[in-house]
Amino acid sequence: MTITREALTHAAETGAGLDHLTAGQVWAAHKLCVPPTRLQKPLASHIATLLDNVERKARDAFFGGV
Numbered sequence: 001m002t003i004t005r006e007a008l009t010h011a012a013e014t015g016a017g018l019d020h021l022t023a024g025q026v027w028a029a030h031k032l033c034v035p036p037t038r039l040q041k042p043l044a045s046h047i048a049t050l051l052d053n054v055e056r057k058a059r060d061a062f063f064g065g066v
Contacts, residue, residue, distance in 0.1 A: 003036045024055035031058075 011018040012030035028051040
């Protein structure tokens with residue numbers, strides 16, 4: 001599957017995963033405006049780390065350490 005900007009936006013707005021990306025990775029990629037070409041499989045390790053860190057930071061901020 002080719003990831004497009006429209007598919008990424010829709011998945012981020014609905015809280016869904018997209019192809020090989022988790023819902024959290026989709027949200028982070030959308031928030032950071034990562035170009036869809038950087039999200040194709042296989043996902044580069046530095047991109048995966050970036051998306052996971054942004055997702056974790058947002059989750060921690062939202063839940064406030066609960």
